[in-house]
Amino acid sequence: MEKKSVITEIASGIHSSILDCGLEITVETIRSNPVVAVYALVKAGSACEETPSEAGISHVIEHMLFKGTPSRKTGEIASEIEGAGGDLNAWTSFDETVFHMTLPSDSVFKGIDVVCDALFNSLFDSDELEREKEVIIEEIRHGENSPGHLTSDTLFRTSYGKFPYAKPIIGTKDSVSAMTVKDLKRYHARWYQPSNIHLVIVGDVDPVETIEFTVKLLSKVKNTKTKSVKNPIFTAPESSVVVNKSKFNQAYLNIGFPVNAFDMNKTPVLDLLSMILGEGESSIIQKRLKYTEKLVLDSYVWSFTPKMEGLFIAGALLSPENVIDTVRIIIEELSSSEKITIHDLNKARTTLKSEEISQMQTVGGIARKRVYFLSINNKYLGDHEYFKAIDSVTLEDIKLAAREIASAPVFISVTVPEDASISEKEIFKVLNSKTRTTPAIISQKNRSVTRTLSNGIRIAFIEDKSIPFISMRGGFTGGLLSETPEISGISPMLSSLLVRGTHLHTGDELHEFIESSGGTILGFSGRSSLGVRVDILSENMRIGLKSLIECIRFPSFDMDEISTEKQRISMSLDAEKDRHSIQVSRLFEQSIYPEDHPYWLNINGTKTTTSRISRKKLLEHFAENYPVSELVFAGCGDADGEEFADMIENSFRDCRPKKRKLQLPTEIENKVSAKTVTAYKDITQNHIIVGTLGVDIKSEDRFILDVISRILSGQSGRLFLDLRDRESLAYQVSSWSIEGLAPGFFGSYIVTRPEESQRAIDGIYKHYKMLRQDKVPAEELARTIIHMKGTHKIALQKRSSIAAAAFFGELYGIGFDSYRNLTQRLERVTANDIKRVAEQYLNEDRLVTAIYGPWIKW
Numbered sequence: 001m002e003k004k005s006v007i008t009e010i011a012s013g014i015h016s017s018i019l020d021c022g023l024e025i026t027v028e029t030i031r032s033n034p035v036v037a038v039y040a041l042v043k044a045g046s047a048c049e050e051t052p053s054e055a056g057i058s059h060v061i062e063h064m065l066f067k068g069t070p071s072r073k074t075g076e077i078a079s080e081i082e083g084a085g086g087d088l089n090a091w092t093s094f095d096e097t098v099f100h101m102t103l104p105s106d107s108v109f110k111g112i113d114v115v116c117d118a119l120f121n122s123l124f125d126s127d128e129l130e131r132e133k134e135v136i137i138e139e140i141r142h143g144e145n146s147p148g149h150l151t152s153d154t155l156f157r158t159s160y161g162k163f164p165y166a167k168p169i170i171g172t173k174d175s176v177s178a179m180t181v182k183d184l185k186r187y188h189a190r191w192y193q194p195s196n197i198h199l200v201i202v203g204d205v206d207p208v209e210t211i212e213f214t215v216k217l218l219s220k221v222k223n224t225k226t227k228s229v230k231n232p233i234f235t236a237p238e239s240s241v242v243v244n245k246s247k248f249n250q251a252y253l254n255i256g257f258p259v260n261a262f263d264m265n266k267t268p269v270l271d272l273l274s275m276i277l278g279e280g281e282s283s284i285i286q287k288r289l290k291y292t293e294k295l296v297l298d299s300y301v302w303s304f305t306p307k308m309e310g311l312f313i314a315g316a317l318l319s320p321e322n323v324i325d326t327v328r329i330i331i332e333e334l335s336s337s338e339k340i341t342i343h344d345l346n347k348a349r350t351t352l353k354s355e356e357i358s359q360m361q362t363v364g365g366i367a368r369k370r371v372y373f374l375s376i377n378n379k380y381l382g383d384h385e386y387f388k389a390i391d392s393v394t395l396e397d398i399k400l401a402a403r404e405i406a407s408a409p410v411f412i413s414v415t416v417p418e419d420a421s422i423s424e425k426e427i428f429k430v431l432n433s434k435t436r437t438t439p440a441i442i443s444q445k446n447r448s449v450t451r452t453l454s455n456g457i458r459i460a461f462i463e464d465k466s467i468p469f470i471s472m473r474g475g476f477t478g479g480l481l482s483e484t485p486e487i488s489g490i491s492p493m494l495s496s497l498l499v500r501g502t503h504l505h506t507g508d509e510l511h512e513f514i515e516s517s518g519g520t521i522l523g524f525s526g527r528s529s530l531g532v533r534v535d536i537l538s539e540n541m542r543i544g545l546k547s548l549i550e551c552i553r554f555p556s557f558d559m560d561e562i563s564t565e566k567q568r569i570s571m572s573l574d575a576e577k578d579r580h581s582i583q584v585s586r587l588f589e590q591s592i593y594p595e596d597h598p599y600w601l602n603i604n605g606t607k608t609t610t611s612r613i614s615r616k617k618l619l620e621h622f623a624e625n626y627p628v629s630e631l632v633f634a635g636c637g638d639a640d641g642e643e644f645a646d647m648i649e650n651s652f653r654d655c656r657p658k659k660r661k662l663q664l665p666t667e668i669e670n671k672v673s674a675k676t677v678t679a680y681k682d683i684t685q686n687h688i689i690v691g692t693l694g695v696d697i698k699s700e701d702r703f704i705l706d707v708i709s710r711i712l713s714g715q716s717g718r719l720f721l722d723l724r725d726r727e728s729l730a731y732q733v734s735s736w737s738i739e740g741l742a743p744g745f746f747g748s749y750i751v752t753r754p755e756e757s758q759r760a761i762d763g764i765y766k767h768y769k770m771l772r773q774d775k776v777p778a779e780e781l782a783r784t785i786i787h788m789k790g791t792h793k794i795a796l797q798k799r800s801s802i803a804a805a806a807f808f809g810e811l812y813g814i815g816f817d818s819y820r821n822l823t824q825r826l827e828r829v830t831a832n833d834i835k836r837v838a839e840q841y842l843n844e845d846r847l848v849t850a851i852y853g854p855w856i857k858w
Contacts, residue, residue, distance in 0.1 A: 036203025056171015085790020449641025475531015489605010691747025
C-alpha cells in the first residue's frame, strides 16, 4: 500500500510537507494567472567552500546542473522548459544556490520533474565540465572589465578579511580551471542532500496533487546527513582605503560599515535607514550629492544583512575629482542622524510597502521572497513578521542605528582612471576627521476603457483589481527621431527635466510628494518616444496622475536644474565609455544608418551638443515637437478607468489641437552593405555584433524576426548551445530584433577572447546561413513559439508591463490591445516565413560586423 505524505496547511492557501527523503516542499496556491513558479533552494553557497581550491565550486555546480542527466542530454533541460512556454535560470550567493523556473501552470509537473532530475541525477560529464569552465572563466574576465565588479569585490575582500564573504562567489580563474569532476561530485554529495533542499511552488496549482506528485517522483531518493560549516568568528578589521587605478573613465565608489547578520529586530531598522539615506531622488544622500552639491551621476545606499555578518554600504558613480568631497558628505550625513525626521521615517515605510506590493505582481516575485526568508531565517512567511517589525521601528531606533554605523570601522573601495591623482592617504584624512499585512490577491475580470478627446489626446486604461497598485504613462512619439546632429541628446535631457520641476512645484517637491505616497516618477525617452511614467499605490492614484499631468503640461525647465542635468549627462557619457556593450552597439548602429538619419545619433547625445542646448532651445523643441494633440495616456491597475480618463479630459479641456513640426522618417534610402568595423579598446575580450538593418514596428516581418531571434538565443537557442556550450567560445551570447517607428535592426552579440573572435564570427555567420538555406524543423519551431507565448504570458503579470504595452501600442498606431493578439500572431509564423525573412534580411551581402576590444587582425 502506497504511503501517503503528511500535508500541513501552514496558512490559508499554503501547504507544506516533509518527504521521507528529507526534502521539504511548500505549495502556495494563487489563482490570479495560469502560471507557476518552481524554486529549489539549496542551502549551500560560496560560504560553504572550505578550501582555496573549492573557491567558486558552488557556482560551477550551478552551471553544471543544466548540462545533462541520464534521461536528459545537454541542452534538453532548457529546451524542455522553454518548449513548455517557460524559462529557467539559477543564482549562487554566499549562503544559497537557487534553481528556478516560471512556466504555464499546466506544466508544473514537468517543471518539478526537470528541477529534481537536475538536482539529484546530474552527470557531471568531464567534457561538459571543461567546456563550462571556459564559459565561467569568460564570465570572470567579463567581471574584470567591469569597474562596478572590481570596486565591489575589493570592498568585500577588505571588509571581511579571512571571513568567507571576502571571496568572490564566482571563484578565480585558477580555482575554476583546476576543478575536476571528482571535486564537483564530492561537493555535490556533501551539500545536495534532500534534507538541505526546500522546494517552493507558487501559482495556479492544486497543492495536494503537486505534493503527491513530488512524493512519488522522489520515492527512491535517499538522504545522507549534510555536514555543518565551522566558519571563523568574524572580527571587523581596522578601517581601510583601497584605490584601484585602471583603464576606466569614471570613478566608482563603495563605502562599507560592518553591521549585524540578519535579525528580525535590527534588519528592518537598517533597511529603513538605507532608504531614508539613499533610496529615491528625494533621499538625504542622493538629494545632496546629486542635486545640491552636483557631485555624482548617481548614488545609493543599501543594507546587506545575510545569514552571517553584514555590511551597510553607500556607493556612487562620479568624476574622480569629486571622490574626496563625496566621501566626506556620506560620512557627514551618517553622523548627522539628528536631522532625520518622522516624515523621513514614514516615507521610507510607505516606500517599503509599495515595493512589497509591487513584488507581489508575479508568482516568481512571491517565490523569490519566500526563498529569501527560508534561506535567511528558515521562515516561509518571514516577510509577514518582517513587515510587522517595520511598523514598530521608531525614530530613535533609526537615529541610534545611524550613530552606531558612524562610529564603526569604515572600508572604502574606489576605482579611478589611471591618470587620476587621488591617493589613499587623502581619503584617510577624511576618515580621521569624521565625527564619530500583505493584501489579499483577488481574481477579477479586467475591463478596458478607451477614449479619444476632441483635441486629439488618446487614453487607454486596463482595470486590474488583483492588487492595490497602478502603473501609468503619458507621452508622445518622438525621442531620438526628433533630433538632429546639432541638438543630439536633447530628448533624454527633456525627459529628465520634465520630472525635475513645474511651474507649481520644484523637482524636490515633486519627488518628495510621490515617494511619500508610495510611488516613483520617472521621465523616459527612447528611439521613438518621450514621456513620463508613474508607479504608485492605487489608493494614491489621483496624486500620481495629477503629478504626471503637471509634469507634461507645466514643465518649468529651471535654469539650475538644466545646469545640474548637463553635469549629470557629462558624467553619464564618461561612464558610458566603460560599458563595452554600449560602445559596440554604437559602433554597429553608426555602421548601418546614414549620418543624416536620427538613429545614427547617440541616444544620449554628446558632451558638445548637450552643453550647448539652452533653455530657449528646450522650450522651443518641446513646444514644436510635442503638442498636446499628440499625447497618449495609458495605465493599468486597481483604479476606475473612467475616472482615469475623466481626470485627463478635465485637465486638458482648454487645450486645442496643434500641428507638430516633427516629421518622422520611415524609410532609409541607402541600403546596408557588408562590412567589418572595429574600434580598439585595451580590455581582455572582444565585444562583437553581427547584424543588419531591420524593420519598423508596423511590419509583419517583425514577428518573424522575433522568432528568428528566439531560435538563436536563450539557453536552448542555437547560438547558446553551439558557441557557448559546445565550443566554449563565450560566456555571453544573445540575439535581438529592435523595431521603432523607423526601421530598427537585427543583431547577434557575443563576448569572447581575441584569439577566438574569428571562430565566433564564423559561427554566427554559419547559423544565419542555416536559417537562409534550411527550414527550421517543425518541433524546434513549435517549441520556440510555445516558449515565446509562455514568456509573454509571464511578463503580463506586471501592471507596469501591461501599461507599457498599452501605451506603446496606442502611441505607435498598432492599438493599445495589440499585446493581447501577440500569441495568435506568433502561431501563424511558419518555417517558410522564417526562411524567406532570413534570406531577405540575413543575407551575407548586407551583414555588418562590429568589433570593440583588443581585436586581432586575421
